[in-house]
């Protein structure tokens with residue numbers, strides 16, 4: 001079949017667990033629910049029995065009424081049928097309700113575990129897994145998995161009914177029962193081919209929907225760029241293409257499904273006719289009572305549907321298993337950070353001393369970022385790190401933050417190996433402003449309070465107004481109650497940095513790490529940030545990855561980093577005099593930021 005979307009992108013997930021391991025793992029989640037599962041199974045069996053006994057009672061009733069058409073028999077039979085229906089409903093209710101609770105509990109637990117593990121992972125995890133996939137693993141894969149469990153229990157109930165009915169029927173008339181069973185493979189074959197087609201058309205429909213969604217999402221999030229380059233028309237026509245394709249796929253899907261269902265109807269009709277014919281022959285020969293004939297006709301329905309479920313079952317079951325597998329892969333991902341477990345306490349000092357000793361570090365096996373890197377930062381010292389983009393400056397900061405595991409050497413905090421420290425307590429004393437400070441949606445006040453959740457409004461205000469001279473607060477549209485917006489987009493870039501600094505001031509860190517933004521801010525904001533920095537750095541150890549001359553100048557010491565190595569170190573003046581890489585950097589990056597440069601007369 002030449003489906004138009006055969007080339008659409010598919011997602012591939014690596015399969016790591018053998019089925020047996022996977023099933024055992026899934027079962028382990030149900031183990032705490034053993035009692036409930038027992039009740040569910042019992043209710044399920046009783047529902048099936050009630051469902052099968054109903055037609056049997058009616059069949060008996062037909063025979064009885066033909067033999068002796070008394071009103072009493074008729075009433076008793078009707079009452080029995082109603083009672084069976086009622087019982088069936090009650091058992092069904094118990095089974096459905098309790099079953100839903102069991103599955104819900106299991107999903108709750110798996111989701112909890114998956115999320116807990118996810119947020120516990122170090123940053124290399126987030127480099128490897130795009131956020132969209134993590135979201136879908138936690139949110140929808142757990143759901144798919146639970147659907148599979150429901151599917152299994154429904155199928156079990158249907159199979160039980162078929163089994164019970166088959167036993168009963170074979171005691172009545174073996175030949176007709178065999179005929180029913182001969183029809184089984186035919187039914188299964190039809191159902192399978194139906195399933196294969198339906199699956200293909202549905203899959204294509206799913207893919208095109210995902211494709212359209214991502215087009216819409218990209219258009220919306222990139223709208224500013226699109227407008228700048230006047231590309232709205234292009235966006236629209238690309239959307240239109242996708243939308244038309246979706247229309248065609250949807251139409252095709254509807255057509256196929258609507259063609260196949262009547263085909264199934266024909267097959268069912270043919271089966272019925274065959275059974276009716278054989279039954280009529282049996283009736284004429286006296287081998288079958290009218291009631292039994294009725295029962296056999298009823299049985300066809302009972303036989304067909306479970307067979308179709310089985311046919312479609314396998315692929316859905318596989319889908320559920322792979323969903324479970326994706327979730328387990330998320331849960332089981334080995335933590336890369338290796339703490340020794342000694343959990344040594346962190347000294348209650350004003351400033352940490354930091355030492356990198358012969359450190360080797362790589363994000364992945366493609367490229368080594370630091371190799372044999374050594375550096376000592378004394379307590380209370382402020383160190384500026386400068387260097388070209390990609391030199392490894394941010395990586396240095398990330399190692400001290402313990403965001404990534406390094407492969408060789410040691411990082412020492414006041415002489416203690418960072419791996420043997422109590423990580424939570426250590427991070428509690430760190431103040432880190434990343435290159436692109438992240439603000440949560442909420443007010444500026446909420447965002448500053450993030451540094452110390454139990455801080456009062458007064459404390460927040462105190463910290464904010466002690467950052468620099470507090471002038472920046474007046475520039476916020478609503479002071480501390482200004483909305484930060486999504487990711488902080490509601491306030492300016494410089495203001496975001498100031499909020500990030502105020503956050504740190506509230507925390508009183510013993511090591512301050514600033515990964516200065518490469519983006520420039522206006523001189524006024526820069527001056528405010530500079531004042532803020534002076535407040536934060538006072539008496540503390542600071543590692544400043546600097547992109548601004550003003551920050552570099554205020555540092556006690558400067559190191560120049562290049563491809564993971566320290567090329568030069570010293571003070572601003574000393575390094576300028578040396579006339580090396582720093583002097584070069586100064587001339588290309590920093591000099592135009594200096595007052596001398598700005599004030600010098602224009603040369604012709």
Ligand SMILES: Nc1ncnc2c1ncn2[C@@H]1O[C@H](COP(=O)(O)OP(=O)(O)OP(=O)(O)O)[C@@H](O)[C@H]1O
Nearest residue numbers: 127363364369387388389390391392393394395396
């Ligand atoms: N998350 C990551 N995964 C893989 N490689 C990375 C990752 N982050 C950085 N790198 C690589 O490591 C090297 C050092 O990067 P790093 O971010 O430390 O540079 P930088 O000196 O901070 O640069 P910039 O001035 O542009 O911020 C670069 O080659 C970069 O491509």
Ligand SMILES: [Mg+2]
Nearest residue numbers: 393394435515
């Ligand atoms: Mg960087």
